Amino acid sequence: MNNLREIKLEEMNIDPFKDFRNWALVTAYTNGKHNTMTIGWGGLGVLWRKNVATVYIRENRYTYEFIEKADYFTISFYEEKYKPALTVYGTKSGRDIDKDQETGFTPVILDGAVTYEEASLTIVCKKLYQAKLEPEFYLNEVAAEFYKLNDDGTRHHLYIGEIIKILKK
Numbered sequence: 001m002n003n004l005r006e007i008k009l010e011e012m013n014i015d016p017f018k019d020f021r022n023w024a025l026v027t028a029y030t031n032g033k034h035n036t037m038t039i040g041w042g043g044l045g046v047l048w049r050k051n052v053a054t055v056y057i058r059e060n061r062y063t064y065e066f067i068e069k070a071d072y073f074t075i076s077f078y079e080e081k082y083k084p085a086l087t088v089y090g091t092k093s094g095r096d097i098d099k100d101q102e103t104g105f106t107p108v109i110l111d112g113a114v115t116y117e118e119a120s121l122t123i124v125c126k127k128l129y130q131a132k133l134e135p136e137f138y139l140n141e142v143a144a145e146f147y148k149l150n151d152d153g154t155r156h157h158l159y160i161g162e163i164i165k166i167l168k169k
Contacts, residue, residue, distance in 0.1 A: 002108050004115070004122065004167040009051055012166050014121060016044045019077050023086045026055050027114045028066035028073045034107065034114040036099060037063040038090030041156075042075060044123075044163075051163040053125050059132070060154040062094045072112040072126050073161055076119035085118075110165075120169050125161025132157050 020042040027036040041056040053075055057064050067073055078086060085103035092099055100107055106117035115122040133156045135147065147155070 002117065003169055004108065004117075004119070005169075007166050007168045009163065009166060011168070012121065012123075014077060016042065022080075023078075023083070023090070025076045025078070025086065025089055025116070025119075026057065026063065026067070026073055027076065027116075028063055028070040029109075029112065029114045030066050030069040033066070035063045035066045035094040036089050036114075036116075037061055037094075038086050039075070047160060048128070050128070052128065052160050053123050053163055054158060054160050056133070056156040056158050058154050058156050060152065064157065067127075067159060068130075070112075070127070072124060072164075073159065074110070074113045074115045074122050074124050076115050076122040078118060079120055082118055115167065119167070122167040123163055124165040124167065126164050127159060127161050129160040130157055 021040060023038050023040055024042065025036050026039045027034055037057070039055055043054040045052055055073065055075060057067055085105060088103050089099055092102065108115050108117055110124060113124050133143070
């Protein structure tokens with residue numbers, strides 16, 4: 001049963017500084033399959049006169065393979081009680097397990113995208129732009145230090161999507 005209803009952008013009541021840090025899920029859907037991962041980086045804003053959302057996905061993540069091919073992605077936010085499930089989505093790979101089955105989350109298929117019945121809010125985005133974060137463009141030590149401490153040779157890619165729909169529980 002899908003209990004999500006569409007709301008206007010002005011009704012979206014999230015704090016991106018808090019809500020991305022408290023984790024969200026990004027889901028990409030292609031060829032009849034989807035993959036989801038926990039994200040802690042993201043943003044909301046305006047670009048090219050469009051309302052947009054930005055997410056960052058490391059190229060060694062299984063979700064990267066999906067979002068590279070997908071036209072749409074979703075960002076979904078959850079109540080605190082779902083933190084254990086979000087931990088599974090952030091620590092296990094969809095290459096190895098069915099994360100939806102492991103967490104008990106219920107996928108909701110949308111036009112070209114997927115979210116979850118358990119989501120309190122979902123932002124549906126149409127991809128507008130993507131780029132790899134390249135070390136030669138780091139302007140200070142923060143990014144360089146992050147990758148120095150966590151360097152496995154892979155980098156994050158940024159994806160900017162036009163917000164085309166917002167769904168609320």
